[in-house]
Amino acid sequence: xxxxxxxxxxxxxxxxxxxxxxxxxxxxxxxxxxxxxxxxxxxxxxxxxxxxxxxxxxxxxxxxxxxxxxxxxxxxxxxxxxxxxxxxxxxxxxxxxxxxxxxxxxxxxxxxxxxxxxx
Numbered sequence: 444x445x446x447x448x449x450x451x452x453x454x455x456x457x458x459x460x461x462x463x464x465x466x467x468x469x470x471x472x473x474x475x476x477x478x479x480x481x482x483x484x485x486x487x488x489x490x491x492x493x494x495x496x497x498x499x500x501x502x503x504x505x506x507x508x509x510x511x512x513x514x515x516x517x518x519x520x521x522x523x524x525x526x527x528x529x530x531x532x533x534x535x536x537x538x539x540x541x542x543x544x545x546x547x548x549x550x551x552x553x554x555x556x557x558x559x560x561x562x
Contacts, residue, residue, distance in 0.1 A: 451507050453547055462545055468503040471514045471552075474540040480529035482519040482560025511550035512541055519558040530554040 450461040475481055484502025504515040514537060520526050534552045541549045 451505075451512065451545075451547060453510070460546070462547070464505050467505045467512060467514070467541065467545065470540050470544050471503050471505065471516060471537045472501075474537045475516050475518065475533045478529060478532045478536050480521050480524035481533060482521040482558075482562065485517040485519060485557045508550055511548035512545070513551045513553070514541070514549070515553045515555060517555045517557055519560045520556055522559050522561050526556055530556060 449464045451464060451467060453460045453462075472484065476483070486501060502517045504517075506513050516533065516537065518530075518533065520529055533554050537552045538549050541547070541552075
């Protein structure tokens with residue numbers, strides 16, 4: 444495994460499961476972008492405003508907290524869509540996808556809406 448990547452590690456009875464943070468970010472990104480009303484991910488590095496480590500991928504920051512995944516998504520919403528409704532759908536879709544695909548517990552999916560897309 445490459446030394447420059449960070450891995451989410453979960454100890455199982457038969458051994459250790461390691462999943463790259465890039466993989467977790469990719470799952471979160473794909474799940475979020477499939478939700479109707481999401482206009483895209485933000486380009487700006489919002490981690491500077493939140494403190495802590497840099498984003499794993501464009502518009503996504505993932506971390507392990509108390510053995511569970513925490514995801515921060517920085518999104519743009521499409522004009523005319525209910526921000527609250529779309530954000531709730533994103534949380535649900537990302538939460539389910541991460542639990543189903545990684546087998547890890549998901550502690551939180553935090554949605555940060557930073558703009559409106561007119562496309």
